[in-house]
Amino acid sequence: MRYFIGNWKMFGVPKSINMLKKINTFYLKDKNRKKYRVIITPPYTLLESYAKFFKNKKISIGSQNCYQKDQFSSDTGAISPYMIRSVGAKYTLVGHSDNRNDGDTNEILKSKVELALKNNLVVVFCIGENKKDKKNKKTFSVLKNQLLKVLDKRFQKNKIIVAYEPIWSIGTGKIPTKVELEKTVIFIKKVLKVVLKKNSPVVLYGGSVDGSNVQLFKEIKEIDGFLIGGASKSSKKFIDIIKNYYR
Numbered sequence: 001m002r003y004f005i006g007n008w009k010m011f012g013v014p015k016s017i018n019m020l021k022k023i024n025t026f027y028l029k030d031k032n033r034k035k036y037r038v039i040i041t042p043p044y045t046l047l048e049s050y051a052k053f054f055k056n057k058k059i060s061i062g063s064q065n066c067y068q069k070d071q072f073s074s075d076t077g078a079i080s081p082y083m084i085r086s087v088g089a090k091y092t093l094v095g096h097s098d099n100r101n102d103g104d105t106n107e108i109l110k111s112k113v114e115l116a117l118k119n120n121l122v123v124v125f126c127i128g129e130n131k132k133d134k135k136n137k138k139t140f141s142v143l144k145n146q147l148l149k150v151l152d153k154r155f156q157k158n159k160i161i162v163a164y165e166p167i168w169s170i171g172t173g174k175i176p177t178k179v180e181l182e183k184t185v186i187f188i189k190k191v192l193k194v195v196l197k198k199n200s201p202v203v204l205y206g207g208s209v210d211g212s213n214v215q216l217f218k219e220i221k222e223i224d225g226f227l228i229g230g231a232s233k234s235s236k237k238f239i240d241i242i243k244n245y246y247r
């Protein structure tokens with residue numbers, strides 16, 4: 001199974017659902033549709049209406065983040081995993097570099113993952129090294145640390161997807177070389193087998209994925225799908241990624 005996840009970030013208003021309708025129409029006609037899943041993470045403001053619309057359809061809706069406390073609390077502006085699940089979202093991203101930049105520590109992320117799983121959300125846990133880590137050849141140790149400090153085998157095995165997003169690649173048009181990326185994804189899977197005691201962990205790649213480079217990523221069999229930012233804000237670009245992947 002492959003995953004195409006579109007992370008809209010701060011993008012979208014109610015009428016943007018038309019883009020998702022187009023993706024849904026494409027999906028229903030696509031002869032490859034049994035081979036992949038489409039998930040979109042719109043902003044919180046659209047979660048309920050989109051999740052309702054796509055309830056019995058093939059696109060799943062997820063949130064881009066969640067708060068580290070459950071149920072209700074007195075934290076202004078916070079949205080708990082319980083609240084996200086209650087409006088019909090099935091997935092949540094946790095640990096996106098944007099949120100790590102805003103102060104999400106490993107401890108906070110652990111709590112987010114734990115509570116999201118408790119509320120029956122599938123967690124897409126994002127990890128990635130920055131430019132400096134890469135330059136100093138610290139990529140593997142940074143990634144290992146990000147995984148070990150947050151994940152643990154108590155977490156339900158099948159509810160965690162890991163998205164490897166090198167920070168220097170997000171929104172820059174720069175992508176890792178095939179050799180680099182293959183080695184890194186194999187390394188992440190090796191670590192996940194130990195931490196999650198999981199035999200076939202799901203690992204996605206994210207960072208400047210588009211219709212023109214997706215074929216390169218396809219050559220790396222260990223990559224189970226993609227977390228797509230910029231190109232997910234256009235139905236045509238998003239569909240092109242899927243089309244070109246299966247070309």
Ligand code: 13P
Pocket residue numbers: 007096165169170171172173206207208209227228229230231
């Ligand atoms: P881009 O595809 O725009 O590089 O963004 C990747 C990303 O951050 C998805 O979460």
